[in-house]
Amino acid sequence: MIDDKYLYRLEKGETFHILDQDGSANELDPKLPPDVLLKIYRMMVQARAFDEKALKLQRAGRMGTYPPLSGQEAVQIGSAFALDKSDWMVPSYREAGAMMVKGVPMKLQYMLWMGNDWGNRIPDGVNCLPVSIPVGSQTLHATGMAWAANVRKEKNAFLCYFGDGATSRGDFHESLNFAGVFQVPAVFLCSNNGFAISTPVVLQTHAETIAQKAIAYGIRGYRLDGMDVLASYVLAKDALDRAKKGEGPTLIEALCYRFGPHTTADNPDLYREKEEVERIKKEKDPIARFRNYLVKRKLWDDQKEKALIEEIDRLVDAAAKEAEKAPVPTFEDLVRNVFAETPPYLEDELNYFKKVSGGGKP
């Protein structure tokens, strides 16, 4: 259990933190076993490589609009590692890293951003919703799903991701309010990367922090260093464990930074100084921070790094190629999935489509 001194207090917000940039850890280091630490590192590197590849694919016209995640690997990978297999993930559109930890293959995620509807088909057995594009609307689904777990007396927890922009929307307030009233086992993780597209967080809310909003709903609220993967893991684990014990929901505000644009459709040079981005990359890169920790613990070296990068580059390239070659649904696949049983008017529309399009090919 996290010491209450890290619970957000209205007078003074403390930020939960374990790792410094040089890799030294404070007394809260969970001392995870080496194999777990190396898995975490591997997924962070993979998330970054996935992201960089996606940007290249988009620039080359091989992928549609894509929302980059670089800079947010720590909060995503750390928190996702805190989930048990039976727990649920309710992601926003920027959680490719968290989703791959949960078991959604890279290939599927590339397919999604390549405009292939099969990309949203989460594999059976992976407890993760498809990404939610309308900002913050998925927070209500997390509350509802967690509520159902209470009614059905299941001991799962629900981890819901969203950004700082989402906290301006009614859905966020409604979901936290319902979650508090019904004491549901949900953890709301706000990746506060400082910008909703171009709008800085100071124009998003006049509150000093997002974490303090938890007070209004009578739930726990924490502020987290979201560039610190160990802190992200420990805090998410604590909140999820408490949820499963029936202690209700938690709001976590993870302070982080996205290195790239909001999506490939916007130009961050219009709203951020390049120097700021470069400085934060240099001073706070979550991957470098964690690598320093691993090196300090003699679990990592340049040779291992080189081998890992080469291996992951191959995996990422293969996933992208497979995604490009993956079959897209037929028009009929779409029609058949509107309802459990296709009503007559959709049969008519399908027949019409087949008539005018030469046999039902997309």
Add this chain to the structure above:
Amino acid sequence: MMMNNVQAVNDALMYEMGRDPTVMMMGEDVGREGGVFRATTGLQQKYGKARVVDTPLSENGIVGTAVGLALNGMKPVAEIQFSGFVFAAYDQLISHASRMRQRSMGRYHVPMVVRMPFGGGVRALEHHSESDETIYTQIPGLKVVAACTPTDMKGLLISAIRDPDPIIFLEHIRLYRAFREEVPEGEFTLPIGKARVALQGNDLTILAWGAMVNVSLEAAKQLQKEGINAEVIDLRTLKPLDKEAVLNSVKRTGRVVIVEEAHRISGFGSDLGAIIAEDAMLYLKAPIIRVSGYDIRFPLYKLEDEYLPDPHRVAVAAKEVMNF
């Protein structure tokens, strides 16, 4: 058992909650008070606070969390106190409830019912008389039911709860206590997507749903005195529509009056007119006429009778198509 519409809704919920422990009732004031129309009376006493839930006052919260409940194995029946307040939840209906199955390519589905009192004619406040069916019928992935009689209300509501997809279940406020009829007890369902011939006739077809069915039946009575035998079709389900029932009747009578309480422009009646024009054009002996509400906000109650279609307006339209 003799029941009115409110009792039929209550009976359907009572029965289905007893049969299926995953059915949940949720909404503002649905628990202790039994809902503002008392449609959920006694449910909480019988099934407890975990399954019959007084929620915070938040339509979007109700519909959005119902989506989550449905995604995780429950069958939520969400009550919106008046349909005029559902617009705050429109995003959850259009962006999530209705599209989860298709966008997840069949992995997830949202078996939920949103029950809403709709329609005018009871001298209610502003925002309490809305009749905006088209706003739901336009959303792919939603089914829209608008029953008229207590028997239909019970049979269709049970079917709606058992349906694996999200359903908007519209209950006309004016009909809640308007009349009673014998309703089958216990297990009883009616298929969603099937219309009912409320009155047989050969001279013209009147298409209606909700309270407009009774208005049309009244008009048909007047017309009978003048020797005109109208057929009144109660659509019961707007989506999926029983196109066959509509076209069969229209092809036989060759004359059509569509009666709806909604605003005229882009109302569901416009769609009915287009379907008939596409599929039964050559059977028509006269233009299709719509009797509808006007394209103004629903008036305060001193003028609501001017707004609402009544038997007289329907009869005038019927004579117009007969005399064309």
